[in-house]
Amino acid sequence: MEIEKAGSDMEMEREEENDEETQLLRDRFRLSAISIAESEAKKNGMQVSEPIAACISDLAFKYAEHLAKDLQLFAHHAGRKMVNTEDVILAETSHRNENLSLSLRTFCNGLKAKEPQSERKRKKASRKEDKATTSALETADS
Template sequence: MEEEELVPDLRNQFKVSAVSLAEAEATRNVMEMSEPVSECIADLALRYAEQLAKDLKLFAQHARRKSVKADDVVISAHRNRGLAASLTSFHDELIAKESERGQRDRRKGKKFPREDEMVDPDYTPESDYTP
């Protein structure tokens, strides 16, 4: 399938997912939601996602990059303070986990051996030979 053929399918899948999420939230909050309202919410979510994609592309292009970074996503949410705060804390948690993982990997990583550790006293050329 070509990319142009996938776009309508992706849009439909997005809308179906958005409708099911909206209905699940309504059920969770003991509310009833009519079908036109849930479809309107799905359409609004799709339009927001499309606009977000355009904004992120422009942010990356402005920074002379071909890929979007997490900072671009945080910046794009500046119009919605609650969302921006949530994204910022999520981004900070990701950075903390990455730095923690990096420190753990550095601790596990092998260091250069000392000179006295470089030579194996039990080494003989015959020990390397495997028939």
């Protein structure tokens, strides 16, 4: 009986810590979002009321939470523990945000193009090409 009580106490402490951490993240997110909104409004000669900025930041935070859960599920479904860029693109596609998906794909392709290939990757690619060439030659000779 005491073991069950101690276990439930530990679970409650973890939940409280998670709630505190989530609240801290939400507060920091809200401050950042309000700061960005005010900065952009100032650039465009506009003003943003604090309640509207707070509302937008709360919506953005909820969206980020939802997206994070989706990303975790996509990675888990693929048998991975870490989220990758394909998960992000898939999540946006599943939310029917085709414009954002296209932008993300373009951005990722740009990053891949800029990324230098390591010697190891080049060797693997050339080996695959060699196998494809030899198999094509074997079938042509036969």
